[in-house]
Structure formats: structure tokens, C-alpha cells
Amino acid sequence: MQPVTLRTARLGLSIPTLDDADAITAAAQDPEVPRWTTLPSPYDRSHAEDFVAKAAVWWQEQSELTWGIRVDGSWVGMIGLHRTIAGGSAEIGYWMAAAARGHGYVTEAARAVIDFGFAEPLSLARIEWRAVVGNLASARTARSLGFRYEGLLRQGLSDLRGRHDGWIAGILAADDRTPQPWPMLAD
Numbered sequence: 001m002q003p004v005t006l007r008t009a010r011l012g013l014s015i016p017t018l019d020d021a022d023a024i025t026a027a028a029q030d031p032e033v034p035r036w037t038t039l040p041s042p043y044d045r046s047h048a049e050d051f052v053a054k055a056a057v058w059w060q061e062q063s064e065l066t067w068g069i070r071v072d073g074s075w076v077g078m079i080g081l082h083r084t085i086a087g088g089s090a091e092i093g094y095w096m097a098a099a100a101r102g103h104g105y106v107t108e109a110a111r112a113v114i115d116f117g118f119a120e121p122l123s124l125a126r127i128e129w130r131a132v133v134g135n136l137a138s139a140r141t142a143r144s145l146g147f148r149y150e151g152l153l154r155q156g157l158s159d160l161r162g163r164h165d166g167w168i169a170g171i172l173a174a175d176d177r178t179p180q181p182w183p184m185l186a187d
């Protein structure tokens, strides 16, 4: 499919481009990014350039739909639907540049991405969220979006650094998105 641009009250979401490579590379230096995502570490500009090129192919294939999250046009984070199967499921993933965290941007961006995923043409039945056990920031984000905690994936996540226990949650197209209790989140 052709890359889709989404807009929210404060954000623009559009395919990452080479113009974003410096900002992506700088943001990926934060140790919290490789700690909780599959991004390589060390991360240099060639990784960002490679990712930008792949993102264009993945949009064409409709396999992974990746958006750069932009404030006033500047790249501040990444969000995507991975392993996308129209009429079936996809997995949401996101990460923000450290300086842009704490403003609710990722939650706002994710609402738009979830609405897009459940609407035509993708018409997803289910969107999944997975995170390495302990990633409370991501868990809070997912819970506030209406994801429901579904369980623990023992050594169920893998990246360049090895295997990890994972949390899994899901949201269905018809779900009420009111936040539900999650066992590892007290409030």
C-alpha cells in the first residue's frame, strides 16, 4: 500500500525519510531504547538509513507500517504496526526520543494508529502489544490506550541481545477502550 499520513491534534505521522536520519540516530543513543526495543546498539547513521529504506519497502508490502511521529514537522519518535495481516492482526510498537517523552505524544499517536488499523482497508480484528518484562512506561501507555493484559511470554521475545520474558496485551476492534486493571500496575 502507499504510505499513509495521519494527523492528530498535536502531531503529524508520516513515513520516516532520510531527512530524519540524524534525529533518529541521536535519539537511538539513549540506553533506554536498546534496553526495551529491538534496535541495535551501538547505533550509527547507517542503521537509520537502512531502516528508512526498509520502511519504504515494508509499506509497499503492507507488512510493517511505520510512521515517524512529528511535532511541528520535526521527528520525535517512531510508531508502527508490525506483522500486519489485513483482516487479522498486527503488533504495535513505539519509541520516543527522550526529550519528547512525558507529553503524551506516544499515546496520542498510538490512538490514531489503532483507529487506522481497525478501519478499512486493514480492518484488523486484533492489535497486540508486547514488551520486555519490566517496561512499565510502555505498559502504562498500552493500558491507557485500552489494551488488556493477557499474560507472560516466558523467554518469548528475542532480539540481537538474546531472549527475554515478555508481557503481552491485546485490543480488539469492538473493545471498550476504558483502561482496565493490569496486575503489574498498581494505580
Ligand SMILES: CC(C)(COP(=O)(O)OP(=O)(O)OC[C@H]1O[C@@H](n2cnc3c(N)ncnc32)[C@H](O)[C@@H]1OP(=O)(O)O)[C@@H](O)C(=O)NCCC(=O)NCCS
Residues within 6 Å of the ligand: 032, 033, 036, 037, 094, 095, 096, 097, 100, 101, 102, 103, 104, 105, 106, 107, 108, 130, 131, 132, 135, 136, 137, 138, 140, 141, 144
Ligand atoms: C514507552 C515510551 C514510548 C513512553 O513515552 P512517553 O512519552 O513517556 O509516553 P506518554 O507521555 O504518552 O505517557 C504514557 C504513560 O507512560 C507513563 N510513563 C512514562 N514514563 C514512565 C516511566 N519511566 N515509568 C513509568 N511510567 C511512565 C506515563 O505516566 C503515562 O501513563 P498514564 O497514561 O497512566 O498516565 C518511552 O518511555 C520510550 O520511548 N521508552 C523507550 C523505548 C520503549 O520502551 N519502547 C516501547 C517498547 S515495548
